[in-house]
Amino acid sequence: MGVEIERKFLVDKDKWAHVIKPTGTHYRQGYLLDEAKRIIRVRTTDKQGFLTIKGITNGITRKEYEYKIPVEEGVELLDAFAESEVEKIRYKITFEGKLWEVDEFHGDNTGLLMAEIELQHEDEAFIKPDWITIEVSNDGRYYNSNLSKNPFKNWGNKS
Amino acid sequence: MGVEIERKFLVDKDKWAHVIKPTGTHYRQGYLLDEAKRIIRVRTTDKQGFLTIKGITNGITRKEYEYKIPVEEGVELLDAFAESEVEKIRYKITFEGKLWEVDEFHGDNTGLLMAEIELQHEDEAFIKPDWITIEVSNDGRYYNSNLSKNPFKNWGNKS
Numbered sequence: 047m048g049v050e051i052e053r054k055f056l057v058d059k060d061k062w063a064h065v066i067k068p069t070g071t072h073y074r075q076g077y078l079l080d081e082a083k084r085i086i087r088v089r090t091t092d093k094q095g096f097l098t099i100k101g102i103t104n105g106i107t108r109k110e111y112e113y114k115i116p117v118e119e120g121v122e123l124l125d126a127f128a129e130s131e132v133e134k135i136r137y138k139i140t141f142e143g144k145l146w147e148v149d150e151f152h153g154d155n156t157g158l159l160m161a162e163i164e165l166q167h168e169d170e171a172f173i174k175p176d177w178i179t180i181e182v183s184n185d186g187r188y189y190n191s192n193l194s195k196n197p198f199k200n201w202g203n204k205s
Numbered sequence: 206m207g208v209e210i211e212r213k214f215l216v217d218k219d220k221w222a223h224v225i226k227p228t229g230t231h232y233r234q235g236y237l238l239d240e241a242k243r244i245i246r247v248r249t250t251d252k253q254g255f256l257t258i259k260g261i262t263n264g265i266t267r268k269e270y271e272y273k274i275p276v277e278e279g280v281e282l283l284d285a286f287a288e289s290e291v292e293k294i295r296y297k298i299t300f301e302g303k304l305w306e307v308d309e310f311h312g313d314n315t316g317l318l319m320a321e322i323e324l325q326h327e328d329e330a331f332i333k334p335d336w337i338t339i340e341v342s343n344d345g346r347y348y349n350s351n352l353s354k355n356p357f358k359n360w361g362n363k364s
Contacts, residue, residue, distance in 0.1 A: 078245060078258070079238050084286050086237060086245060097256065097272065099237070101285060111282065113256065113272050123270065126260060127243050 050100075050110045051168055053183045057148055057159035061177035070135035070150065074121075076128025080191045087191070088115075088123045095120020130194035142173040154197030160188060209259075209269045210327055212342045216307060216318035220336035229294035229309065233280075235287025239350045246350070247274075247282045254279020289353035301332040313356030319347060 071091050079086040085100040095117045101109035115123075124131060133152040138145060144163055151158040161178060182188040187196070230250050238245040244259040254276045260268035274282075283290060292311040297304060303322055310317040320337060341347040346355070 078243065084237065097258075099256075099282060099286065109285075111274075111278055113274055115270075115272055119270055123258060126268070127258065 050108050051165045051170075052162050053165065053181060054188060055161045055163075055174070055181050055183075056179045057161050058177045058179050059159055062148070062159055065139070065175075065177060067137045067139055067148075070137045073134050073136055073149075074124055074131060075134075075190060075194075076124045076131035077191050077194055078123070078127050078129070080129070080195075085191055088120055088128060090117055090120035090124065093117055095123075097123075130191075132190050132194045132197075139175075141175045144172050146175065151193070151198065154199045155193050156199070158193070158198040209267050210324045210329075211321050212324065212340060213347060214320045214322075214333070214340050214342075215338045216320050217336045217338050218318055221307070221318055224298070224334075224336060226296045226298055226307075229296045232293050232295055232308075233283055233290060234293075234349060234353075235283045235290035236350050236353055237282070237286050237288070239288070239354075244350055247279055247287060249276055249279035249283065252276055254282075256282070289350075291349050291353045291356075298334075300334045303331050305334065310352070310357065313358045314352050315358070317352070317357040 073089055073091060075087055075089040077085065077087055083102045085098075087096075087098045087100070089096040089098065095115040096112055097115050097120075098110060098112040100111075132155055134149045134155070135152070137148045137150070139148060140146070146161050146163055148159065148161045151160070160182070163172060165172070186192055187201070232248055232250060234246055234248040236244065236246055242261045244257075246255075246257045246259070248255040248257065254274040255271055256274050256279075257269060257271040259270075291314055293308045293314070294311070296307045296309070298307060299305070305320050305322050307318065307320045310319070319341070322331060324331070345351055346360070
């Protein structure tokens with residue numbers, strides 16, 4: 047079991063386009079269970095599957111249990127059991143000694159660019175890259191589980 | 206992924222008491238999700254945890270995905286995420302070349318003794334030990350997930 051502390055931000059599309067970045071990883075992720083206190087997620091990359099159980103969200107901290115599973119089984123679980131799904135390309139970038147994960151969403155969430163930073167403590171300081179814009183850590187619309195059900199393309203006001 | 210084909214029977218308590226059997230294994234198992242088409246189960250023995258996803262029941266056949274997890278995490282998941290739970294001692298016995306798993310239920314299901322045999326084909330022949338009584342493969346009350354919510358002690362007519 048891990049405790050996950052992360053902060054999420056929107057990304058400026060034009061500035062991001064000019065960032066030199068490594069090849070991204072294609073993610074499919076779907077939800078077998080999505081409740082306020084319990085989330086069960088299946089994620090696949092091209093090579094690996096993951097089964098993840100997440101607990102109560104308490105501010106930006108939540109308990110997380112993640113298990114590697116064969117990618118073929120991950121795909122089967124997504125196809126047979128997931129109620130909803132998101133697709134994205136994830137880029138990992140280190141900036142000022144911190145790892146940022148930037149998600150470029152596809153499908154019904156095309157146009158959404160979001161960055162996450164994982165922290166050791168809730169009040170840990172870090173320096174933001176210039177392509178980071180507003181924080182959305184506590185905006186439920188941006189949870190991946192919610193994006194799978196109410197995708198970005200359906201939002202009336204995208205500001 | 207495996208396909209599970211199993212048949213379930215009740216066990217005669219008096220005859221079972223005279224069977225020479227190995228030491229049983231203590232199981233706790235709880236359900237994170239329990240729907241007609243999707244079951245997510247956490248099981249712990251004293252040494253090992255398991256996370257299992259089961260698919261559609263089609264007669265006595267169902268898809269099953271099972272992953273080993275650390276026992277400590279299994280206990281945490283049961284305590285924090287399970288909606289309901291059963292406890293039992295499982296005995297494994299080989300009879301006429303076939304493995305039988307006999308579950309002696311505890312807690313609110315005390316008094317229930319049930320045996321399962323796993324088969325390769327739905328119509329596979331096998332010889333029943335004399336302690337086997339009626340078949341309950343298709344009686345939903347005896348599913349472990351249902352026993353966790355509507356335990357044996359609450360049944361009016363136990364015949």
